[in-house]
Amino acid sequence: MTTTMRSLLFVCSYLILCLQCGIWGLKPIGADWPTREFRAAWVATVADIDWPISSRHTSNQQQNEMIVLLDKLQDLNFNAVVFQVRCAGDAMYHSQIEPWSRYLTGVQGKAPSPYYDPxxxxxxxxxxxxxxxxAWFNPYRANTSPSRSGLAKNHMAIEYPQYAYTYGSDIYMDPGAKPVQDRAHDVIMDVVKRYxxxxxxxxxxxxxxxxxxVSFPDSHTYNAYRSAGGRLSxxxxxxxxxxxxxxxxxSSIKTLKNDVKFGLSPFGIWKSGYPSGIVGFSSYDSQYADSRKWFMEGWVDYMNPQLYWRIDPPKQSYTxxxxxxxQQNTKHRHFYAGCYAGRVVNGGWPVSEIRRQVEESRDRNNQLSLGNVxxxxxxFRDNSKGLADMFKSDLYTVPALAPEMxxxxxxxxxxxxxxxxxxxxxxxSPDSSGAVRSWAVYLQQADNWNLVKVLNKDTTGYTGLRxxxxxxxxxxxxTESDAVIINVNSDQPVIG
Structure with a gap:
């Protein structure tokens, strides 16, 4: 048998196997709506903004409140939450390093009772x-009050009082102090390792x-740096x-768990005057946050700047x-615009402004604008000004998978x-590989494969129309596997 004949026989055998098994190397994609889009909401725990509703509520009440919140976001086809776990040197989880958050139990260092780990x-x-x-961390804020009263013994402001400064109405740790840097790093890596x-x-x-x-009072730390030979201003x-x-x-996150994403959400204006015509607070000059550098160096998997302005005003314009x-995304990371949905309540915005912002983000999909937070x-939980209704009917009408990195x-x-x-x-059959997080179900409609359902790994069936x-x-x-194609020949209504 010639080499050509053997090759043809192999190809024919493979095609027959594919026909029998219905397995094809295709990635079904929808036409009208993004199959891939990051759809997230911040869940702020500081001052009980989003959750828990009250630190006085019981463990069972708090858990039920979270279920209500997640159920609502799931119903609206969100696919991520950004959950605040470290508000101010505290923990919304069991930690051997830092104390339990007072926003959970009312007293810093006090565990929930009955016990659970949020x-x-x-x-x-x-x-x-x-x-x-x-998991959302604040690296330097130590207290949302200028007082040290009520701080637990293992709180960073108590353990490192020489680097804890009352500044305005808060207490802040000194980012120039190595123990503070190490603390932030170690706290985050502890969560990455254990959760x-x-x-x-x-x-x-x-x-x-x-x-x-009032200047931030870190002159003694800077002077020590200069005394050791440092030359930076x-x-x-x-x-x-x-x-x-x-x-x-x-670097540490990727070394420990390469599949854990790292994202940053800086103030939306890097410098006043960038781009031309933008006027406003400069995070580069006032917060010493060179967020453009982080993006351009590829030190993030996604950049999520807080673009908390409307589209039309020229001095601060969302678009x-x-x-x-x-234009700064030289390493081709993902970009997810941060949107202030609360402005429909406290800023007089119409919900149509939020809709336009999502649409503008989608219009830049080919530039790696791949979602919103x-x-x-x-x-969304409260359907403020009909916000949830608008997402359900106009924006997130079908599910979407998160974009691949x-x-x-x-x-x-x-x-x-x-x-x-x-x-x-x-x-x-159930997954036996341990690699599956979800199952994606697509339906062929006209010439398109449209995503109709995302099921968790423990669900192994779907009921649908013919x-x-x-x-x-x-x-x-x-990341998706190859697709398995199968026909359903019943006209029963969808219940899955």
Missing amino acids: LDFVVNEAHKRNMEVH NVDGVHMDDYFYPYPVSG HDNWRRENVNNLIQRLY HLMDWWL FFSAKY SWLNSTVPPPPSNVQASGNTVSW GQYAITAVNRLS
Whole structure:
């Protein structure tokens, strides 16, 4: 037998096998709506903004409140939450390093009773709903009060009082002090090691927002740096302190767990005047946050600047700023715009402004604008000004998988096995690889494969209308397996 004949026989055999098994190397995509989009809401725990509703509520009440919140976001086809676990040197989880948050129990250092671990609870419940959990940390804020009263013995301001400064109405740790840098790094890596989180996230609190007429009191730390031979100016030294923490965290996270994403949400204006025509607070000059550098160096997996302005005003424009940020993305990371959904309540915005912002983000999909994060979750839970209704009917009408991050080198999961149709139900075998986070169900409509359902890994069946379906396995980085194609020949109504 010639080499050509053997090759033809192999190809024919493979095609017959594919026809028998219904397995094809295709990635079904929808036409009208994004199949891939990051859809997240910040869940703020500081001052009980989003959750818990009250630190006086029982453990059972708090858990039920979280379930209500997650159920609502799932119903609206969100696929991620950014959950605040460290507000001010405290913990919304069991930690051997830092004390329990007073926003959970009313007393810093006091564990919930009956005991539960909020971060573990959120991770488990969110994953059941096919939602990522990004653990949100504040690296330097020590207290949302100028007083040290009520701080636990193992709080960082008590353990390192020489680096804890009352500044305005808060207490802040000194980002230039190595023990403070190490503390932030170690706290975050402890969570990455012990919890099944999908991402690590920090927002806009680096050096504190300036208090008028008052300098941040870190001169003794800077003078020690100069005495040791350092040559940077005070401002550049401050920026370098933050840069070092960001770069160190990215490296440490990828070394420990490459599939844990790292994202930052800085103030939306890097410098006043960038881009041309933008006027406003300069985070580079006042918070010493060189967020453009972090993006351009690829020290993040996603950049999520807080673009908390409307589209039309020229001095602070959502779209003008978004376009500038997208131009800085030299490493081709993901960009998710931060949107202030609460402005429909406290800023007089119409809900149509939020709709336009999502639409503008989608219009830049080919520039790696791949989603939005909204502040904050309670406005969707409460359907403020009809916000949730608008998302349900106009924006997030169908599910979406999170976008893939090609640079994280995800392994493709095995396709579903033993896929069968009986009546109007498709079923398949449970995952035996340990690699599957979810199952994606697509329906062929006209010439398109449209995503109709994302199911958690413990669900192994879907009931739907007559048609041709494609089932894929999805891992924690949203990498999909090849699709298994199967026909459903029943006209029974959808109940799955």
